Amino acid sequence: MSERRETNDAGTIWRNQPEEEVTVQLEQFIHRRTMEIHSSTRSEILMSIGAAVFFFVVIMLRTPAPGDPLLDIGLVALVVWAAAVLYVFRRQFWPRASSRPDATATTGLEYYRKELERRRDHLRIEWLWHGPLFLASLILIAVIFGRSFVGWASLRSAAPLIALLAAWFVFGVVRRLRQARELQRQIDEMGR
Amino acid sequence: MSSDSSGGKPNRDELYETAVREFGRALDRLAAGYEADPEKRHDLRQDIHLHLWKSLAVYDGRCSLKTWTFRVAHNTAVSYVTRERRKNTGLVSLDEIAWTAESGEGAEPEIDRRRALRQLSDFIRQLRPLDRQIMLCYLEEMDTAAIAEITGLSLANTGMKIHRIKTILAGRFLEEKRYV
Numbered sequence: 248m249s250e251r252r253e254t255n256d257a258g259t260i261w262r263n264q265p266e267e268e269v270t271v272q273l274e275q276f277i278h279r280r281t282m283e284i285h286s287s288t289r290s291e292i293l294m295s296i297g298a299a300v301f302f303f304v305v306i307m308l309r310t311p312a313p314g315d316p317l318l319d320i321g322l323v324a325l326v327v328w329a330a331a332v333l334y335v336f337r338r339q340f341w342p343r344a345s346s347r348p349d350a351t352a353t354t355g356l357e358y359y360r361k362e363l364e365r366r367r368d369h370l371r372i373e374w375l376w377h378g379p380l381f382l383a384s385l386i387l388i389a390v391i392f393g394r395s396f397v398g399w400a401s402l403r404s405a406a407p408l409i410a411l412l413a414a415w416f417v418f419g420v421v422r423r424l425r426q427a428r429e430l431q432r433q434i435d436e437m438g439r
Numbered sequence: 440m441s442s443d444s445s446g447g448k449p450n451r452d453e454l455y456e457t458a459v460r461e462f463g464r465a466l467d468r469l470a471a472g473y474e475a476d477p478e479k480r481h482d483l484r485q486d487i488h489l490h491l492w493k494s495l496a497v498y499d500g501r502c503s504l505k506t507w508t509f510r511v512a513h514n515t516a517v518s519y520v521t522r523e524r525r526k527n528t529g530l531v532s533l534d535e536i537a538w539t540a541e542s543g544e545g546a547e548p549e550i551d552r553r554r555a556l557r558q559l560s561d562f563i564r565q566l567r568p569l570d571r572q573i574m575l576c577y578l579e580e581m582d583t584a585a586i587a588e589i590t591g592l593s594l595a596n597t598g599m600k601i602h603r604i605k606t607i608l609a610g611r612f613l614e615e616k617r618y619v
Contacts, residue, residue, distance in 0.1 A: 257608045260556050261578040264468060267477070277489065 281362045288369050292336050295380050296329050302383035321386035329379040336369070336376060363434050370427035373420050381416050385409065454495045458508045459488070465579050466491075466512050472563045472575045473516040483519050490515045502588060509576065509589045517568040573600050 303325060369376075388408055449457070459466075466487055474480040494511045498504070563574055569590060576586040587597040 257555075257559060258578045258580055260552060261468065261559060262580075264471065264556050266464065267467065267480075 277359045281359045284362050284366050288366055291369075292332065292376050295377050296332065299325060299329055299379035299383040302380070302386070318386065321382065325379055325382050325386065328382060332376045332379060360434060363430050367427045367430040367434065370423040370430070373423040374416075377416070377419060381412070384412050388412065451492065451495045451498075454498060454504065455492045458491060458495070458504055462505060462508050466508070468579070469509075469512050469516060469575055471560060472571060473520060475560065475564060483516060486519065487512045487515045506585065506588050509581075513568075513572045513575075513589065517572070520568055570600065573597065574604055577601055577604050 303322065467484060470480050470484040470487060474483045491508060491511045494507070498507055502510075563571055566574060569592075572590050573586055573592075576589060581589075583594060583598050583601055586592075586601070587594050590597065592600070
């Protein structure tokens with residue numbers, strides 16, 4: 248009897264705790280989540296490109312000898328790929344400037360859904376925006392270990408590292424695809 | 440954020456408004472049971488409301504709106520706790536926890552009540568998610584069946600845990616009952 252009364256007191260204290268004068272504003276919350284998603288997408292692309300540039304610089308410093316066909320072709324491919332990524336994802340950097348004029352007139356939830364879709368699409372083509380980094384890594388490995396196409400023997404010594412890099416790349420793509428599926432699930436739920 | 444209504448069935452917005460009207464305060468307290476920091480608590484509260492609103496699109500009435508609301512709220516809060524991995528370390532079960540009551544002898548009843556609330560909140564936030572769910576539901580005066588329905592535990596298991604909660608709370612409140 249006494250135990251029941253005492254435990255009910257805990258409930259009374261809990262239920263009578265002071266109210267916090269904070270209103271729940273879903274629109275505000277959705278807007279913030281939208282910005283977070285956009286921000287992470289943008290930083291991923293920039294970091295990937297930045298890492299590729301870093302590798303580019305390392306290669307240049309490590310192999311000052313000009314006229315290496317592997318290096319020349321590889322670096323041109325790298326620059327073209329990075330430029331293509333920046334072009335394809337240009338809307339990810341300046342979404343407001345390039346979005347439709349009526350975009351801000353949509354509801355917060357619709358805007359959020361669009362951002363989720365954009366994020367999903369971004370994850371589905373991870374191979375594209377991660378490609379320059381992957382390519383730069385391959386070139387670096389090939390150049391350092393292979394010493395510019397001298398012979399396959401030295402390239403063979405780099406095989407474990409290349410295999411590790413490839414595995415990391417495949418793992419990353421699979422992980423991103425899984426995240427994209429999760430986002431698709433969220434989008435489907437919102438459409439119901 | 441509108442939803443189409445179909446026939447006499449309440450639409451998502453109507454259900455959401457009903458849920459907030461009836462359980463809004465309890466949801467606020469639930470958020471308080473999971474997060475001590477006011478700013479983060481505000482975020483958690485909004486997260487709970489967003490998930491609740493989204494989930495009501497598929498609410499089919501097979502359980503009560505109350506059960507549905509608390510299920511969504513607890514699951515959202517548990518996900519939040521899981522995300523905040525830092526806080527996951529050191530969480531304990533009902534069987535392991537011990538209430539360390541501060542002595543408040545001679546304090547004013549209001550101060551005593553505030554201290555008791557703070558202790559109770561700290562105590563709740565030490566619990567592992569499932570035990571925390573049960574504790575919070577119990578403090579909201581839900582019966583064993585309702586708690587079992589929300590948590591998915593068996594009636595017997597829920598009953599055992601509630602008994603443990605009562606013992607812990609009684610042990611603490613029998614020590615200090617000046618605010619009664």
